[in-house]
Amino acid sequence: MKNTLRDLRTARGWSQQELGEALGVSRQAVIALETERHAPSLDLAYRIAALFEKPAEEIFPNPHRKRTRR
């Protein structure tokens, strides 16, 4: 699933290990999320959103939402 997790993490200067510890998941899970090899559960997506103080959909763009033309 596409996401901005790597950008958010590097902006805070965290390593993948540190982010994993903050989220309560393994470093492998963080790597899998960043490389789009894992679609997170709603619970994990909300934990990530809470950690970065952003709406979940901002970090994980909803591929099912219709794009609105301006």
Place this chain on the structure above:
Amino acid sequence: MPKLSPNTEYAVVGVLLSVLIAILYVPVLFVKGLIPADMRWIAGALLAAPFLAMHYMVYRLMRRSDEFLRTVIAKRLIVTTLLMLPATLVYGLTQTFVEGPVIPITFAAPVFWVVFAVVCVFVHGSRVPTSE
């Protein structure tokens, strides 16, 4: 003693169990004839115990892991089962109808874990098809 990570614990105990199986399996098969008939179930149970412990270790690893690792392990187990079931089915049926070497059914257990180890090399993502 420091608490081991789920992966480390599984790897360490898995290797110890594999060594235990190797140590127990061969001698028991060789001395089978020397064991009194009414005591042979003990030998069978003794050999089964480390295999059952391996199953428990996978269950424990899944319980202690995060959602990503849990999904990957589940995928690996499913792929291993999908490889093992047809193989044992074809071999079993062939053995029934054609005279061939008879392999004890208990060999399915060590072969399962060997296939699982091979599958682990190839399956390391949790990705499932989505409508993205």
